[in-house]
Each structure stands twice: as C-alpha cells, then as structure tokens.
Amino acid sequence: MQQEIRIGIVTVSDRASRGEYEDLGGPAIREWFERALASPWQPVSRMIPDEQVEIEKLLAELADKDGCCLIVTTGGTGPAKRDVTPEATAAVCDKLLDGFGEQMRAVSLQYVPTAILSRQIAGIRGSALIINLPGKPSAIAECLDAVFPAVPYCIDLIDGPYIETHDEVVKAFRPKHAVKKQ
Amino acid sequence: MQQEIRIGIVTVSDRASRGEYEDLGGPAIREWFERALASPWQPVSRMIPDEQVEIEKLLAELADKDGCCLIVTTGGTGPAKRDVTPEATAAVCDKLLDGFGEQMRAVSLQYVPTAILSRQIAGIRGSALIINLPGKPSAIAECLDAVFPAVPYCIDLIDGPYIETHDEVVKAFRPKHAVKKQ
Amino acid sequence: MQQEIRIGIVTVSDRASRGEYEDLGGPAIREWFERALASPWQPVSRMIPDEQVEIEKLLAELADKDGCCLIVTTGGTGPAKRDVTPEATAAVCDKLLDGFGEQMRAVSLQYVPTAILSRQIAGIRGSALIINLPGKPSAIAECLDAVFPAVPYCIDLIDGPYIETHDEVVKAFRPKHAVKKQ
Numbered sequence: 367m368q369q370e371i372r373i374g375i376v377t378v379s380d381r382a383s384r385g386e387y388e389d390l391g392g393p394a395i396r397e398w399f400e401r402a403l404a405s406p407w408q409p410v411s412r413m414i415p416d417e418q419v420e421i422e423k424l425l426a427e428l429a430d431k432d433g434c435c436l437i438v439t440t441g442g443t444g445p446a447k448r449d450v451t452p453e454a455t456a457a458v459c460d461k462l463l464d465g466f467g468e469q470m471r472a473v474s475l476q477y478v479p480t481a482i483l484s485r486q487i488a489g490i491r492g493s494a495l496i497i498n499l500p501g502k503p504s505a506i507a508e509c510l511d512a513v514f515p516a517v518p519y520c521i522d523l524i525d526g527p528y529i530e531t532h533d534e535v536v537k538a539f540r541p542k543h544a545v546k547k548q
Numbered sequence: 549m550q551q552e553i554r555i556g557i558v559t560v561s562d563r564a565s566r567g568e569y570e571d572l573g574g575p576a577i578r579e580w581f582e583r584a585l586a587s588p589w590q591p592v593s594r595m596i597p598d599e600q601v602e603i604e605k606l607l608a609e610l611a612d613k614d615g616c617c618l619i620v621t622t623g624g625t626g627p628a629k630r631d632v633t634p635e636a637t638a639a640v641c642d643k644l645l646d647g648f649g650e651q652m653r654a655v656s657l658q659y660v661p662t663a664i665l666s667r668q669i670a671g672i673r674g675s676a677l678i679i680n681l682p683g684k685p686s687a688i689a690e691c692l693d694a695v696f697p698a699v700p701y702c703i704d705l706i707d708g709p710y711i712e713t714h715d716e717v718v719k720a721f722r723p724k725h726a727v728k729k730q
Numbered sequence: 731m732q733q734e735i736r737i738g739i740v741t742v743s744d745r746a747s748r749g750e751y752e753d754l755g756g757p758a759i760r761e762w763f764e765r766a767l768a769s770p771w772q773p774v775s776r777m778i779p780d781e782q783v784e785i786e787k788l789l790a791e792l793a794d795k796d797g798c799c800l801i802v803t804t805g806g807t808g809p810a811k812r813d814v815t816p817e818a819t820a821a822v823c824d825k826l827l828d829g830f831g832e833q834m835r836a837v838s839l840q841y842v843p844t845a846i847l848s849r850q851i852a853g854i855r856g857s858a859l860i861i862n863l864p865g866k867p868s869a870i871a872e873c874l875d876a877v878f879p880a881v882p883y884c885i886d887l888i889d890g891p892y893i894e895t896h897d898e899v900v901k902a903f904r905p906k907h908a909v910k911k912q
Contacts, residue, residue: 444705445643445645445672445677445702445705445706446705446706447642447706449643453643460811461809461813461817461849462849463809463846463847463849464646464828464831464832464835464849465835465845465846465847465848465849466846467646468646468650468832468835468836468846469835469839469846471646471647471650471651472650475651478721479697479698479721480697480698480701480702480721480722480723481647481698482645482647482648482650482651482695482698483645483647483698483701483702483705484647485643485644485645485646485647490809495809513846515843515844516843516844516845516846516847519844519847520809520844520847523808523809523810523847524809524810524811539842539843539844540844541844626887627825627827627854627859627884627887627888628887628888629888631825635825646828649828650828650832653828653829653832653833654832657833660903661879661880661903662879662880662883662884662903662904662905663829663880664827664829664830664832664833664877664880665827665829665880665883665884665887666829667825667826667827667828667829
C-alpha cells in the first residue's frame with residue numbers, strides 16, 4: 367500500500383499570525399506543490415509567530431504526530447533579531463543538509479545581492495525533511511524549482527513515501543536502481 | 549538625527565602585533581571604505597595577536613562599547629593552528645550568516661584553488677555585523693566588492709545606521725520599501 | 731630528511747565491511763592517488779561499518795598513531811539514518827574547512843541534482859587533513875580533481891610533509907613563497 371503524502375506548510379510571521387498582514391508565503395507554496403506533484407498529497411498548513419520554542423514544537427509535531435514527510439517553512443530566515451526559523455529548525459533536526467541552503471542562496475544571488483543575508487537551512491528529523499524557504503513569495507518558487515529535483519530521492523532515503531512529479535514542472539532525479547517501474 | 553557610522557577594522561596577526569611585520573591588511577580595508585562609502589564614517593582600528601580569547605574580547609568591545617555597526621577583521625582564517633579568527637567570531641555572535649563565507653570563497657576561487665582553505669565567516673552581534681576578510685591585501689578588495697552590496701541593508705535590519713555608498717565603486721542593494729528618499 | 735607521506739583510505743560501509751558487497755570506493759581512491767602523486771607515499775587502507783564511535787576511533791588513530799597527513803573517507807555522507815561519517819569527522823576535528831564541502835557539492839551538482847543531499851565535510855586534526863568523499867566511485871574522482879589542488883598547501887600549513895603531484899593529472903597550487911626549489 368502506498369504511504370500517504372502529507373506536506374507541512376508553515377508560515378512563520380509575527381504580523382501574519384496576528385492578522386495584521388495577509389499570508390502570501392503559505393498559499394504560494396501550496397500553489398507550487400499543486401502544479402508540481404503528480405502523486406496525491408495533502409497539505410497541513412500552519413501559521414505561527416517568530417517564537418523559537420513554539421516553532422520547534424510545531425515542526426516536531428508535524429514530523430512526529432501528523433506524519434508529514436516534508437515540511438517547508440516560509441519566513442524568519444533573515445538577520446533580524448526576531449528571525450529564528452533556522453535556529454528552531456536546527457534544534458529539532460537529527461542531521462542538517464548544508465547543500466540546500468548553499469544552492470538556494472546561489473540561486474537567489476542571481477536575482478539580488480542580499481541573498482547572502484538568508485540563513486535558510488534544511489535537515490532531517492526522523493522520516494521528515496524540513497526545508498526553510500524565503501519569506502518573499504516570488505523567491506519561494508525560485509528556491510523550490512532549484513532544490514525540489516533532489517527532494518523525492520531524499521525522502522526515499524529516509525523511508526518516506528515515493529513522490530512523483532509532473533516532469534514538465536519539475537523533474538525528480540533518482541539513480542536508476544531507485545526508480546519504481548509502474 | 550542620523551546615527552554615527554563607526555567601523556571596526558581589526559588586524560589579527562602575531563607578527564604584525566609584535567611589530568615584526570608591517571600591517572598591510574588594515575590599511576587596505578580603510579582605503580577601500582574611503583573609496584566606497586558616501587556617508588560620513590569613522591574607522592576604529594585595532595591590531596591583535598592570534599589569541600582567541602583576546603580577539604573575542606576585542607570584537608565584543610567594538611560592538612557593545614565603541615558602537616561599531618560593522619566590524620571587519622583581516623587575518624587568522626586559514627587552517628594553521630594559530631588561525632582562530634573564525635572561532636572567536638562565532639563565539640561572540642548571536643547569529644551566523646553562512647552566505648558571506650560561501651560567496652567570499654566562491655569569488656576567491658576564481659583566482660586561486662586554495663580559496664577553499666579559507667574559513668571566513670560573518671555574523672551578527674546585537675546591532676553589529678562582523679565579517680572576516682582574508683589576510684592578503686589584494687583578496688580583501690575582491691571580497692568586499694562581492695559582499696558589500698548586501699551590507700547596508702543587513703545593517704538596516706539589525707537597527708544600525710543607514711549607510712550610503714558611491715554607486716560607481718559599489719552599489720548597495722535595498723528592496724524598494726527600504727530605500728530612504730532624500 | 732623528507733617526512734614520510736602516509737595516506738589513510740577509509741571505506742565506511744555496513745555491507746562492504748560484512749563482505750556482502752565489494753568495496754569499490756577504496757580502490758578507486760587508491761588508483762587516483764597512484765596517478766596523481768609524484769612524491770613517494772604509502773596507503774593505509776581500512777574498512778569499517780557505519781558506526782559513529784568506531785569511525786571516530788579509527789580516524790583519530792590514523793591521524794595520531796599511524797602518522798597519516800591526509801585521511802580520505804568514502805561512504806556514509808547521505809541523509810539516511812545509518813550515514814554518520816560527517817558526524818564522526820566533525821567530532822574528531824579541531825577545525826572544519828567548509829570550503830571543501832561547498833566545492834565538492836558544487837562540482838557534483840554539474841552531474842546530478844541530488845548532489846545537495848551530500849553532507850561531505852573536511853577538517854583538520856592535529857597535522858592531518860580529513861576529507862569525506864562520496865561513496866560512488868565515479869564521483870570520487872570528480873571531487874578529488876576539484877579539491878586536490880588545494881591539499882598540498884593545506885598540509886604544508888599544518889606542518890605535514892611536502893607533497894608533489896604530477897601536474898598533468900592535478901596541479902597543486904602554492905603561493906610563490908611556499909614553493910620549494912629542487
């Protein structure tokens with residue numbers, strides 16, 4: 367039986383969570399996955415203020431109780447005092463994958479020199495991959511386009527469900543031995 | 549009232565601080581800022597041996613007591629035993645900004661393959677940005693040219709003074725909403 | 731008197747160490763060094779399961795007792811639960827050199843988008859440089875070709891032996907003052 371694919375989508379923002387500001391990041395992520403994923407999936411959407419302990423609890427819950435194999439965050443990755451999403455992510459992960467942050471910054475640098483201010487990271491907690499995306503909606507798609515080809519195989523390696531994509535949107539890469547025949 | 553712009557310039561070198569060796573890094577940094585900055589600013593220049601605890605104390609003092617919004621170091625970032633500038637920097641920072649080191653190494657790699665030996669980092673302490681630059685004077689300008697476009701906006705985000713540059717030397721980038729009209 | 735050049739070659743693999751799987755990584759590394767090094771050298775080859783504490787002990791022993799100036803590992807750098815080579819490497823190193831991992835991932839990204847899943851690192855322990863290479867034999871040569879030009883000078887800086895290469899295979903880079911005349 368195919369495992370269910372649940373994806374946590376977490377908007378980290380003081381203002382959005384107080385309702386002072388419309389959340390644009392969360393919907394932008396959801397729309398990207400709707401276009402990209404061929405496998406059936408379910409979003410688990412959450413909004414939370416920039417409080418490290420609360421973010422940690424939420425990420426752990428999405429991974430451990432809600433059964434998300436992938437959790438993406440938007441917001442809270444800059445140099446400002448209230449930006450603590452990477453700290454919360456690092457605190458709950460077993461392993462960090464530095465290549466994600468490096469590639470997301472390299473891609474964003476093609477658009478703005480301030481990409482180096484982003485502290486986005488990614489890591490593994492149990493059987494979930496957690497990725498920090500930027501806060502800005504347009505930058506979200508740039509980052510997902512760049513890193514997502516590696517995500518389905520990563521989730522295979524941590525014993526998550528087999529994710530298939532629409533190749534014309536984003537082409538998942540797996541070594542030959544890891545590709546399932548239909 | 550415009551906040552004062554004070555920039556700490558720290559030469560880390562056993563030999564230079566014993567006077568056995570002329571400090572070329574500190575003056576190269578100062579000369580770069582004189583060309584690049586349009587805002588009035590004041591250098592706070594220091595020289596110190598490669599001793600981690602002393603470097604930590606100096607960096608903290610420049611940020612907390614001397615009111616520097618930006619502190620740049622030169623020297624002590626290699627793989628040798630006495631090279632401890634990144635360790636001292638990490639120890640006094642609240643947040644690290646990995647994108648700076650990544651971009652400085654990527655730029656230096658265009659000149660020498662040994663750029664991967666550099667352990668340069670950058671981070672935030674309170675309202676100060678601390679950046680490790682290379683020891684070699686010619687590499688200093690290469691690194692500042694590459695990362696400085698992101699520095700003024702970074703300092704805005706940590707509640708520091710508004711820094712303006714001479715665009716023909718280095719063009720500071722800010723998102724539209726962050727640009728002050730004159 | 732010229733110091734002896736001993737190079738530790740460590741295959742990290744549960745299956746290879748149980749004999750269920752032929753070790754291809756270790757021989758691929760050895761073959762690369764045979765082609766690349768002009769200086770006389772000795773391999774110190776080891777095979778070990780994916781157990782963090784055992785890997786730590788082995789790396790420490792190769793550096794401290796066996797007098798290896800360079801130790802390269804293959805395997806155990808992915809996101810899976812049993813992959814712990816970077817954790818073991820970080821635990822025994824005095825200093826990490828982030829530029830190695832960055833450059834190896836950047837090079838591997840030219841071949842496969844899943845290069846961002848690699849957690850390869852490098853660091854210094856005493857007078858030994860430790861580098862994590864990929865598990866896949868073809869990727870080993872790509873990574874060594876990319877980073878090795880910086881390795882001999884790195885080993886000079888940590889007081890190791892002077893390593894010379896066959897320039898037509900890989901050209902070691904040293905600043906002029908560090909090049910020994912024959």
